[in-house]
Amino acid sequence: MFERGFVGGDLYLEGAFKTMNLYTDQGKIAAISGERLPCRETVDCRGLKVLPGFIDPHVHFALNLGEFTSADDFESGSISGAFGGVTTFIDFLDPVLEAEAFHEKLAQRKLFAQASRVDYSFHTTLGHFSGDVQPLINASLAAGLTSVKVFTTYSESRRDCPKPVIEALLRSPLTVLSHTEKDDLVDPDWLETATYEASRPVKSETLEALALADLVEKTGGSLYMVHTSAGSTVKALEEHYGHLLGRQFFLETCPQYLHLNRDCFKGKEGPLYLLAPPLRSPGEQALLKDRFSSIYSIGTDHCPFMRAEKLRYPEASKVPKGIGGIEYSFLLLYELFGDEVIDRFTSHPATLFHLKHKGALRVGMDADLNLLDPQGTTLAGRGHSKSDYSPYEGKNLKGRIRATYLRGEPLVIGDRLYPSQGNFLRRRLD
Structure with missing residues (x-):
C-alpha cells in the first residue's frame, strides 16, 4: 500500500x-x-x-556584505520559497581566493543552511583567485559541488576572476556560472540613483557575454550566465553563438528583468530597486520577453534587504544591491508565459546542475x-x-x-x- x-x-x-x-x-x-x-x-x-517541485538555482541567503547582511537567512528564505513552490535551491559559498580556503567556506555555509526547510546545495565561488585552480576543482567535485561561480567585474573588491582561471575552469567538468559584465565599462562609484543603469550599461553585459561565448567555443566547456538583464545581449548571442545556446552556453534571467524596468530608479524610493546588473529600459525588457525561448532557466538572485538599509545612503554606490523574489517567482513568470516556464523551473536546472532526483x-x-x-x-x-x-x-x-x-x-x-x-x-x- x-x-x-x-x-x-x-x-x-x-x-x-x-x-x-x-x-x-x-x-x-x-x-x-x-x-x-x-x-x-x-x-x-x-x-x-x-x-515537480521548483528549483531556484540562484539565491543569496545570509549574504554578509560587511555593513549589511541580506534580510533572509536560510530558514526564512527557504520558508518564503516554500510558499512559492520552491523545494530545492542552490546558494553560494563565500568567494574563495585560494584552494586551501575551500573546506572552511563550505563548512561555514553548511552550518548556516542547517536551518533550511527545503533541500539545498551550493555553488563554489571564486574571487580574484591565485595559484593552481586544479586542487580547488578536485575539492569541489569531491564535496558534491559540480558548479563554480566567477565574476568578470568587481575588481575594486578583488572579486574579479582572472581570465586564465576562467579558461581552466571551462576545461574542467565543472559548470561555470558567470556574473557577466565588462569591468572597464562599469563605474562602481556612481552616485545618482535615478541614472544608476548608466553605471552598468547594456554594452558591458553584451560584450562580456560574447567574449565568454568565444571562450566556451574554444574550450568546449559549459557556462551558465546568471541574471541576464538585457534583450540585446540575448539577441547578440543568438546571432553569433546560437549554436551554443542551450547546449554549452546557458542563459538565466530573473523575474525582475521581466516585470520591472529602470523607471523604478526614479523618485525617493528608487534605492529600493537597486541591484546589479540594473533594471533596463522598457525597450530592452520587451526584447528580452521576445527572446524568452533562448532563456534556459529562471533564478531569482533572491537577496533582499530592509527598507531602512536600502534608504540609508543617498549615494547609489553605498546602497546594498539586491531585491527579493523567491516566493512569487514562478507565478510572475507563469503570468507572462504560461506553461512554457515549467521546464525552466524544474527539469532544466535539475539537468544542468546534476540534481538527479x-x-x-x-x-x-x-x-x-x-x-x-x-x-x-x-x-x-x-x-x-x-x-x-x-x-x-x-x-x-x-x-x-x-x-x-x-x-x-x-x-x-x-x-x-x-x-x-x-x-x-x-x-x-x-
Missing part, C-alpha cells in the same frame, strides 16, 4: 499534461498510473496541475510536488520574507499554488506551513 495517492490531476509528464494518478512511498514517486491504487491517504487533484515526475524521483490551480489568482504581498517590502507587492497574478510537498510530505497546504527539514544535496557528475 502506498503512503499517498494524488488522484485525478493533470500530471506534467515529459513536457505534456496527462490526467493520471501519482503515488508516493518513502519520499519517492512510487507509481504513476491511470488506475486507482490502494494508499493510506488520498489527495484530490481534480482541476489542478501536478508539477529532482525536477521531473518519474518513478524513483523525489516526491517533490506542486499542486497548481490554473484558474486561481494570487495577490502578491510582502510574503514570508523577513524583508519589510516587496517590489511586487500589489501585483495580481494568474494561478495559485494550492499545496507543495517535499519528499512526499506536506510542506505548505493553503496558508499553513508544515514542519520539515531540508537536506544538503551532494551533486555528482555520473
Whole structure:
C-alpha cells in the first residue's frame, strides 16, 4: 500500500499534461498510473496541475556584505520559497581566493543552511583567485559541488576572476556560472540613483557575454550566465553563438528583468530597486520577453534587504544591491508565459546542475510536488520574507499554488506551513 495517492490531476509528464494518478512511498514517486491504487491517504487533484517541485538555482541567503547582511537567512528564505513552490535551491559559498580556503567556506555555509526547510546545495565561488585552480576543482567535485561561480567585474573588491582561471575552469567538468559584465565599462562609484543603469550599461553585459561565448567555443566547456538583464545581449548571442545556446552556453534571467524596468530608479524610493546588473529600459525588457525561448532557466538572485538599509545612503554606490523574489517567482513568470516556464523551473536546472532526483515526475524521483490551480489568482504581498517590502507587492497574478510537498510530505497546504527539514544535496557528475 502506498503512503499517498494524488488522484485525478493533470500530471506534467515529459513536457505534456496527462490526467493520471501519482503515488508516493518513502519520499519517492512510487507509481504513476491511470488506475486507482490502494494508499493510506488520498489527495484530490481534480482541476489542478501536478508539477515537480521548483528549483531556484540562484539565491543569496545570509549574504554578509560587511555593513549589511541580506534580510533572509536560510530558514526564512527557504520558508518564503516554500510558499512559492520552491523545494530545492542552490546558494553560494563565500568567494574563495585560494584552494586551501575551500573546506572552511563550505563548512561555514553548511552550518548556516542547517536551518533550511527545503533541500539545498551550493555553488563554489571564486574571487580574484591565485595559484593552481586544479586542487580547488578536485575539492569541489569531491564535496558534491559540480558548479563554480566567477565574476568578470568587481575588481575594486578583488572579486574579479582572472581570465586564465576562467579558461581552466571551462576545461574542467565543472559548470561555470558567470556574473557577466565588462569591468572597464562599469563605474562602481556612481552616485545618482535615478541614472544608476548608466553605471552598468547594456554594452558591458553584451560584450562580456560574447567574449565568454568565444571562450566556451574554444574550450568546449559549459557556462551558465546568471541574471541576464538585457534583450540585446540575448539577441547578440543568438546571432553569433546560437549554436551554443542551450547546449554549452546557458542563459538565466530573473523575474525582475521581466516585470520591472529602470523607471523604478526614479523618485525617493528608487534605492529600493537597486541591484546589479540594473533594471533596463522598457525597450530592452520587451526584447528580452521576445527572446524568452533562448532563456534556459529562471533564478531569482533572491537577496533582499530592509527598507531602512536600502534608504540609508543617498549615494547609489553605498546602497546594498539586491531585491527579493523567491516566493512569487514562478507565478510572475507563469503570468507572462504560461506553461512554457515549467521546464525552466524544474527539469532544466535539475539537468544542468546534476540534481538527479529532482525536477521531473518519474518513478524513483523525489516526491517533490506542486499542486497548481490554473484558474486561481494570487495577490502578491510582502510574503514570508523577513524583508519589510516587496517590489511586487500589489501585483495580481494568474494561478495559485494550492499545496507543495517535499519528499512526499506536506510542506505548505493553503496558508499553513508544515514542519520539515531540508537536506544538503551532494551533486555528482555520473
